[in-house]
Amino acid sequence: MARSNRYRQDLFVIAVAVAAACLAVVGEASCVGFDLHHRTSPVVRRWAEARGHHALAAEWPAKGSPEYYSELSRHDRALLARRGLAGAADELLTFAAGNATFQDLGFLYYAEVALGTPNATFLVALDTGSDLFWVPCDCKQCAPLSNNATAEGGPQLREYSPRLSSTSTPVTCDSPLCDRPNACSAATNGSCPYGVRYVSANTSSSGVLVQDVLHLTREGPGPAAPLQALVVFGCGQVQTGAFLDGAGFDGLLGLGMDRVSVPSVLASSGLVASNSFSMCFGDDGVGRINFGDAGSRGQAETPFIPRSTHPTYNVSFTTINVGSESAPVEFAAIMDSGTSFTYLNDPEYTALATNFNSQIRERRANFSSGSAGRFPFEYCYRLSPEQTEVELPVVSLTSAGGAQFPVTDPIIVFSDRASSRAVGYCLAILKNNFAINIVGQNFMTGLKVVFDRERSVLGWQKFDCKIGHAPLVVALPDWMKSTALSEILNV
Structure with missing residues (x-):
């Protein structure tokens, strides 16, 4: 799917x-x-x-x-x-x-x-x-x-x-x-x-x-x-x-x-x-x-994991969902708007990456170069010159308590500098070398995230940031929906 x-x-x-x-x-x-x-x-x-x-x-x-x-x-x-x-x-x-x-x-x-x-x-x-x-x-x-x-x-x-x-x-x-x-x-x-x-x-x-x-x-x-x-x-x-x-x-x-x-x-x-x-x-x-914003009744929530020293916005997840596959992997992660991408340890990283890779039609590619150095992402895919659309599996994380954390932006797409033509995309997660998992900004895109320290919970809902305090009412995306590549690239 x-x-x-x-x-x-x-x-x-x-x-x-x-x-x-x-x-x-x-x-x-x-x-x-x-x-x-x-x-x-x-x-x-x-x-x-x-x-x-x-x-x-x-x-x-x-x-x-x-x-x-x-x-x-x-x-x-x-x-x-x-x-x-x-x-x-x-x-x-x-x-x-x-x-x-x-x-x-x-x-x-x-x-x-x-x-x-x-x-x-x-x-x-x-x-x-x-x-x-x-x-x-x-x-x-x-x-x-x-x-x-x-x-x-x-x-x-x-x-x-x-x-x-x-x-x-x-x-x-x-x-x-x-x-x-x-x-x-x-x-x-x-x-x-x-x-x-x-x-x-x-x-x-x-x-x-x-x-x-x-x-x-x-x-x-x-x-x-x-x-x-x-x-x-x-x-x-x-x-x-x-x-x-x-x-x-x-x-x-x-x-x-x-x-x-x-x-x-x-x-x-x-x-x-x-x-x-x-x-x-x-x-x-x-x-x-x-x-002072504690969110709304319609938001999903999960509790923070308490820490006695240097408390952080740390939460628990129980399942990684990628398209038609679900991996029952329990892990804790810091919700960090100060990190661009999402960093996971194993087995979390492998569970997400391999299930994503198994549902992708495009061929794997390596985009490392002299100017970029070793490209940081492991799971990258090349787009053909005539390609006008791409299909991706829906990604979400099941949090402690059962609420679904939707990942609306799991990839990065990039283009050739000379021609501006889209050449490929990558799953924007990296294997972490530290003993922590980080859910970065790319996994929070399209959401209003509530850091409720009074109730010790993280809240979230899909939201249009341009319309003040009113939430944007949107339907869950279809698993078999595709769109023009120009829209995907936003160019």
């Missing part, structure tokens, strides 16, 4: 650990949300060029090329190395700058946030794998700002300066908010220092902690209502490694499960009605995030 699968731009939300931060919030219970921007989208590319990263933009691999997917896989591997070490409210809260999220400019998801008085807008990477928040600030060594021009359709990118905000105050070394008082020295002038190092390419961020207002908007049936939250964040004075090339852009905002993360503190401060948030992963790379 088979169906067609539509190509999309693969998503990636950066996941890196950040220094300590916490929020003190003033406001009434509701929910907040904001738009996401992916790091490879035209919107973020324009913002990057406005910041002076023209050479970097020119070097990005073409979307759909083997080099593109090889780069995604390499970035995933670095993040996984780090991890190997280590009822809906009536209103939602979002950032005042907007509720759309976009993927572009190097496989990250971004959102605009406004800090300070008067407010300054920053384009920050969203990170479900960390808990804390920092922005470039009074820079001694940061990514260069060759100009401060506003890119067409985008925000003005800048550095935060405590001196320019009337509501900014330093977090002192004797403050209960300072978790590194022993690191205080004359160099920090009484301010609490922070520092974080990342696995990839000697990348780090360091500076001091400050407190200022984060501008939010209450969304709901009525008019949008602005509000402010006092937030402690890193004033990032020194960046190294990938951050100097724009990898962090204008900072990082963590969405992890720790009590100091933004979602946790919004809930504990009473600003949102539920200690929960949702992320919508659109087919076109446009998404949404809403704080």
